[in-house]
Amino acid sequence: MDYDLQLSHVYKTYDNGTPAVIDFNLDVEKGEFIAFLGPSGCGKSTTLRMISGFETVTKGDLNMRGQRMNNVLPERRPTSMIFQNYALFPHMDVRQNVRFGLDVKKMPRAEADRKVDGILEKLGLGEIANLPTARLSGGQRQRIALARSLVVEPDILLLDEPLGALDANLRKSIQNELKLLQRDLGITFVFVTHAQSEALALSDRTIVMNAGRVEQISPPRELYTQPRSQFVARFIGSNTIIPGTVRATEGSKVTLDTAYGPLSGTDRLGAGITEGRDMSIVLPAEAVDIVPADVDAAQIATEFGGNSIACKIERLQIVGHIMKMVVRLENGEKIDVEGHVDKYRDRLAVDGSAHVVWRSAAATVIDQ
Structure with a gap:
């Protein structure tokens, strides 16, 4: 050709x-x-x-x-x-x-x-x-x-x-x-x-x-x-990067031991990932959801596979039909999250506790 x-x-x-x-x-x-x-x-x-x-x-x-x-x-x-x-x-x-x-x-x-x-x-x-x-x-x-x-x-x-x-x-x-x-x-x-x-x-x-x-x-x-390197993950869009060590793999799902406990994402490269390898989970802003702290842990485990990190709500701002949120993780890192205002109105409050959650299929695992 x-x-x-x-x-x-x-x-x-x-x-x-x-x-x-x-x-x-x-x-x-x-x-x-x-x-x-x-x-x-x-x-x-x-x-x-x-x-x-x-x-x-x-x-x-x-x-x-x-x-x-x-x-x-x-x-x-x-x-x-x-x-x-x-x-x-x-x-x-x-x-x-x-x-x-x-x-x-x-x-x-x-x-x-x-x-x-x-x-x-x-x-x-x-x-x-x-x-x-x-x-x-x-x-x-x-x-x-x-x-x-x-x-x-x-x-x-x-x-x-x-x-x-x-x-x-x-x-x-x-x-x-x-x-x-x-x-x-x-x-x-x-x-x-x-x-x-x-x-x-x-x-x-x-x-x-x-x-x-x-x-x-x-x-x-x-x-x-689906960034394939640390540089792309940091350069493109608004991603949160969570480093860890591979604990287990199940098909394309990869679970890492992280500072927040076991968390998972998806291997999109088919690179033959092995246990003990240092890797990172990349969370695009669109993949992240915020749920109030009073949501039952069993429900989070069922819906999000246990992918949950405790956070504090730093800022809530309504822009048209979009709710712009800034949340602070346990280690002090801040994440920007956006979603439809109807989904979050009256459920979250500034200085309130919540959880950052995501589905494994929406996150990408890359080499550190």
């Missing part, structure tokens, strides 16, 4: 010996929306620049639709790139900016104008086609950069934090437009961002990077609810 994009054991090492990307492997199918996510300096933008051709590959293979691209110049790759600052030409109007790539390709003027008119209409830019870009808003400039990249009909569109300069409301609006446009065009998108919400909302799969290495490649929901 020829993937739109394939990176096999790709490394990037700078001349001073500093590794930037280490053993990166990825297969991207046509029409996928892929997001790179990670802290500053993790290697996500360097990887994108290797794909675009603006950085060289030190070792490994970078293929596009079955063709090796390691030494192919950027302008000869089937890609187009949008930078964070959009890189528009201020001395050109909107139409000229959008047509620039077609002029570089020496496309006949009539054909180029037809393509430019089509993309301007699709992105709602027709009415400002003859205006200079310097007079336009951030959202309009972002659409122009998108139009200029799409009009050349790339196989793969590369986006390097293209929404970073927009305000929150405009950013969310453009996100929605971007996803709809990508689905409509069927073009493969590779998107770099440091914003978790952006990556999880837009992508079909998200790649979490740390210190040059890939930590996990998963669909957003799986990444959020």
